[in-house]
Amino acid sequence: MKFDIAIVGAGVLGSFAAYHALKSGKKVLLIDASTKSHGATVRNFGQIVPSGMNLNLWRNLGRRSLELYGELTSLMPDALKQQGSLYVASCAEETSILEEMHEINCETDYTSKLLTPTQCRKRIAPLAQGYCHGGLLYPQEMSSESTLMMKYFWKHLDDEANLHFKKATPVIAVEEVHSGIGVRCSTGEIHLSERALICCGHQLSHLFPHLLQTKKMQLSKLQMLRTQPFEKIKVPGNLLTALTIRRYEAFKSCPNYKNLPKPQIDPDYKKLGIHLLFRQSADGSLIIGDSHEYFSALDSGTLDYEIRQEINTLIMAEAKRILNLPHYNIARAWNGYYSQENNRGIFLKSAAEHIHLVTGIGGKGMTTGPALMERVVKNIFEENPLEECLIDEY
Ligand SMILES: Cc1cc2nc3c(=O)[nH]c(=O)nc-3n(C[C@H](O)[C@H](O)[C@H](O)COP(=O)(O)OP(=O)(O)OC[C@H]3O[C@@H](n4cnc5c(N)ncnc54)[C@H](O)[C@@H]3O)c2cc1C
Missing domain, CATH: 3.50.50.60 (FAD/NAD(P)-binding domain)
Incomplete structure (x- = not known):
């Protein structure tokens, strides 16, 4: 045939x-x-x-x-x-970026809603009070x-x-x-x-x-963690946080993106491409990640397979600043890999x-x-x- x-x-x-x-x-x-x-x-x-x-x-x-x-x-x-995506800001400057993004969304007809810290915590109860300065919710995302x-x-x-x-x-x-x-x-x-x-x-x-x-292509290795299930904690949809606001392309279109102050954290977070995302699975466990290590595509033999504990430690430390969970018992850890065209x-x-x-x-x-x-x-x-x-x- x-x-x-x-x-x-x-x-x-x-x-x-x-x-x-x-x-x-x-x-x-x-x-x-x-x-x-x-x-x-x-x-x-x-x-x-x-x-x-x-x-x-x-x-x-x-x-x-x-x-x-x-x-x-x-x-x-x-x-x-379809449970939406919530971006949470950890300082006044990031909150302003979320406000600017919301304006852009209104102009481009993409639904979003600014949330106060109280509204954010109403949606996600364990959000740490000292961390959350405001949020931007995209209710239609999946x-x-x-x-x-x-x-x-x-x-x-x-x-x-x-x-x-x-x-x-x-x-x-x-x-x-x-x-x-x-x-x-x-x-x-x-x-x-x-x-x-x-x-x-x-x-x-x-x-x-x-x-x-070729030189245009690179390989990326990401580390991911999954907690043991939580019975009573609910984290609906996608939760994205301060380091993500600084990393994701969309926010670079905000007029004051370039004026964001440097985050007050260990420079290894930037070096290892760590930003904090969370998503809860049906069994109640939370997926937490991630990091980005880059390898040349010219020689795929350079790509390593190890899970680096120092990366997991940094991910966990930032996660604990964001969500007050009853425990941070990790049930699973894994790597993911993708290829990326640079231009x-x-x-x-x-x-x-x-x-x-x-x-x-x-x-x-x-x-x-x-x-x-x-x-x-x-x-x-x-x-x-x-x-x-x-x-x-x-
Ligand atoms: C840890 C991690 C987190 C991510 N989180 C997100 C996210 O939240 N949102 C998002 O949008 N994206 C996310 N991504 C990116 C997204 O997962 C990838 O962009 C996407 O899955 C790539 O899909 P793909 O089909 O190109 O590759 P793959 O899913 O890797 O599929 C390639 C397939 O090709 C097959 N294959 C390869 N060579 C051959 C061959 N010679 N013969 C037969 N079969 C072959 C393989 O077996 C494999 O099944 C994440 C990626 C990772 C690693």
Whole structure:
């Protein structure tokens, strides 16, 4: 059988590419090296936060992605929830930035609401009184229980008659052959397709390494923690805090962003890319993170796998300043990895006329991936150059 499109990699990018191609009636081959989603897509916070994205392209893609997730919520009500995102300021200057951001949101028709410290604590009771100086709530934003979401999503895709889903099947080559594109698997099978799309996450050394392992790309390693469950504590939606206001692109558009004073904390927080995010899972446990260590994509062998206790100690110290919890017993710790394109924030390239690569989306794949892949798939089938598919909005 010859497919209309073969998609290699079934993280959030590859899976949504399959979703959009199927919606337009195409015959799709989706292949992943693993038996279940195991990349960045399930190691993340699951915060779907257009509010943090830069105000042009990426916030628009985030807003469209909220609509696309909305199409799926009835299939997975316990994995996708619309409970909003709350940014909490820890000083007067950060509160002013939230006010400026709120004004920008009003001008750009994106709903947000300024909250007083009392209103913030009404929403999240354990917020420390000395920490919280005010908040900005985005009520329409969503959270995903990512492992569960991908389980449902893979099942949903698997049930589609026009999809052939090969799991536990690493792809070792994608090449032009006389009758189309050949997708060669480690099992020895070769599948034939009109075109191919590779969404390989941070695995840059397997397919087209000469295009992917370049100076423009870097790899990021993040450390994450999960507490033991809390029975009585409720932290609805996404909770984002002071260091995030200083880190996320959206806030750089606020007139007084550049006048923010340096935070009065250990410089290692900045060096290790630590900012504090929280999301509560259905079992009551809190995911707390994260940190960012960067590695060159030129040599993926430099990427390390260790969990560094000194990073977890810094994360925990800041978390304790923010939330007064009955305990900080950690049940799980893990690393996540993603690739990131440094200039445009996404790697989009056609390796040949009908072989396309999309990766390097960095820390915004859950927020913007569904809408990005809608555009990518449309461009591929309209035979427009992939590199140009977002060009007007950069
Ligand atoms: C700790 C952490 C926290 C994050 N938090 C958030 C967040 O809250 N909000 C947000 O928007 N984003 C977040 N992100 C970013 C987001 O998770 C990523 O941008 C996104 O998941 C990337 O998706 P992907 O499909 O490119 O990669 P992946 O999810 O890594 O998927 C790639 C897939 O390709 C497969 N593959 C690779 N090579 C081959 C091959 N040769 N053959 C077959 N299969 C192959 C792999 O098996 C894998 O399943 C976070 C990331 C991390 C690591």
